[in-house]
Amino acid sequence: MTDISSWLEKPIPARAGVGLKPEHFAAILETLPDIGWFEVHAENYMGAGGPPHHYLSRIREHYPLSVHGVGLSIGGEGRLDTDHLARVKKVVDRYQPGLFSEHLAWSSHDDVFYNDLLPLPYNEETLATVVAHIDQVQDAIGRQMLLENPATYVVYKSSDMEEVDFLREVVARTGCGLLLDVNNVFVAGTNHDYSPQAYLDAFPMEHVGEIHLAGHAESVDDAGKAVLIDAHDRALVDQVWALFERVVSKGVRVPTLIEWDNDVPEWERLFEEAKKADKILEAAHRDVAIAV
Amino acid sequence: MSPLPSDMEESFARSLLDQEGVVPDGLTSYSEPVPQTRFNIYRNNVHVSLIDMMAAKFPVVLKLVGEEFFRGLARVYIRAEPPKSALTLEYGAGFPGFLEDFEHVQDVPYLADVARLEWLRLEAYNAADREPLSPEELALIDHDRLGETRFQLHPSLRTLRSDYPVMSIWEANMQDGDLSEIDMAGGGEEVLIVRPGLDVEILKMPSASCDFVRDLGSGISLHEANARALDANEGFDLQLVLSGLIRCGVFTGFSN
Structure with missing residues (x-):
């Protein structure tokens, strides 16, 4: 039996981690790379x-872990699937992650699961539903969760709140934290013609418990305007690195994840991206030390 | 008039999987008042992610019908039987039955059984872990009471009996894909699937073995299971079948 008490003593450091892919299980266990932590999708360990489970248990013995849910449909208007919530709780209980996060999105409607993160309008009605769902999740798993800002491609006419204000209100009413996905900010900013910098300046950074960084695909709409797609299939673009530096410069030092879920590269290539994020975090620490 | 908020999700969801993909009322964007290309990103994400999932789960079916045909096939399946929960590990269980009835694959009559084999292999992969009995532990069985012995079987154990040489077809496709050596009219095969450790073992079994294993799993004695197997097939070789089962790590406990 694995002794999980040692896991609890390993909170997730304010360093870079990567999304754990089965392709990398062997390389990680053979080389035990100097990386801060790993994140897994809850649904892949059900x-x-x-x-x-064999490989995750072994990797968990060496590294802090975060569990990221992709199927709870917190932004959906219907009831949460309590069977699925129980499965998420089982994964959380088994692996005792340092963080648990989910999305401001929906993925199920009636009895169909769409396997994608779908957008919701931002207004008083959806706010009440999201708040109730997060209360239910936090009660079930017995801990605080982080809520991630989405990458979106369309806007609802029935939205009458800004996304940042919506998130701020969710935090105030539920006590959850936020997962700031910097790539999603860049993607959504481009797609809806607003400034990612202004979005970040308005974001309640004091509630950010984790950062996500990823690559995206580029497309255009019928009007010839750029549309970015949150594809997680390549390296980050320089603009997203610059936005990350902007967040760090605001004093945010939290666990930072490189997500690369499709066209997964060799372990060494992914590890390079993590080291790049670590350098930015380390430089910020040094600057603080010099200032002191 | 804008739809009521409670209709929004309904019309969004319906348009994700239907043939037309009409942009739901109530959506817009700064550049496209009716954001068709943008809505199509969601439609594409849903279809492509689920088709990719099916391709990963049924690689030999894909190889048998070709990638392009498979992706079209999976698209029809996804629309007919979309996932019913976020537990995507379970999605695809209905695919063999779907292939059984789907008119455009009737010229590949063994396709459904190949899909069954691939699905059972996935079930075994994700089944509960259990240490199989070692040969030493099995040697402890009191020989005088061997016939009365009842076995507990590994939770990952699955069996498949096909009217086609399903194991030979599967094996050939895991290698070079050359089916010309296989005698399609040469009768069916019985296959046993089990994962005693990390690797899923797939074994072609002698005739009448599947029922024999299922009988043992139902809790009847070795003697009775053997008698039933001999009834079904007088050439049933208990020694041969039992040693194969032991070698594969099928037994996890016994009582007599």
Whole structure:
């Protein structure tokens, strides 16, 4: 039996981590790289047993872990699937992650699961629903969760709140924290013609418990305007690195994840991206030390 | 008039999977008042992610029908039987049955059974872990009471009996994909799937083995299971079948 008490003593450091992919299980266990932590999707560890649990348990013995849910449909108007919530709780209980996060999005409607993060309008009605859902999740798993800002491609006419104000209000009413996805800010800013910098300047950084960084795909709409797609299939663009530096310069030092879920590269390539994020965090620490 | 908020999600959801993909009322964007290309990103994400998921789960079916045909096939399946929960590990369980009935694959009659084999392999992969009995532990069985012995079987154990040489077809496609050596009219095959450790083992079994294993799993004695197997097939070789089962780590406990 694995002794989980040692896991609890390893909170997630304010360093870079990466999304754990099965392609990298062997390389990680062989080389035990100097990386801060790993994140997994809860839904990938919901089987009864087998290799996924085998490898994650071994990696968990060496590294702090974060669990990221992609299927709770917190932004959906219907009830949460309590069976799925129980499965999420089981993963959280089993692996005792340092952080648990989910999305401001919906993925199920009636009895169909769409396997994508779909957008919701921002208004008083949806706010009440999201707040109730987050209360329910936090009660079930017995801890604070982080809520992630989405990458979106369309706008609802029935929205009458800014996304940042919506998130701020959710935090105030539920006590949850926020997962700031910097790539999503860049993607949504481009897609809706607003300034990512202004979005970040308005973001309640004091509630950010984790950062996500990822690559995106580029497209255009019928009007010939750029549309970015949150694809997680390549390296970050320089503009997203610059936005990350802007966040760090605001004093935010939190666990920072590189997400690369499709066209997954060799371990060394992914590790390079993590080291780049670590350098930015370290430089900020040094600057603070000099200032003191 | 804008739809009521409670209709928004309904019309969004419906347009994600239907044929037309009409932009739901109530959506807009700064550049496209009716954001068709933008809405299509969501439609595409839903379809492509689920088709990719099916391709990863059924690589041999894909190889047998070709990638382009498979992706079209998966698209029809996704629309007919979309996932019913976020537990995507379970999605695809209905695919073999779907192939059984789907008119455009009737010229590949063994396709559904190949899909069954791939699905059972995934079930075994994710099943609960259990240490199989070692040969030493099995040697402790009292020989005088061997016939009365009842076995507990590994939670990952699955069996498949096909009218087609399903294991040979699967094996050939995991290698070079050359089916020309396989005698499609040469009768069916029985296959046993189990994961005693990290690797899923797939074994072609002698005739009548699947029922024998299922009988043992139902809790009847070795003697009775053997008698039933001999009834079904007088050539049933208990020694041969039992040693194969032991070698694969099928047994996790016994009582007699």
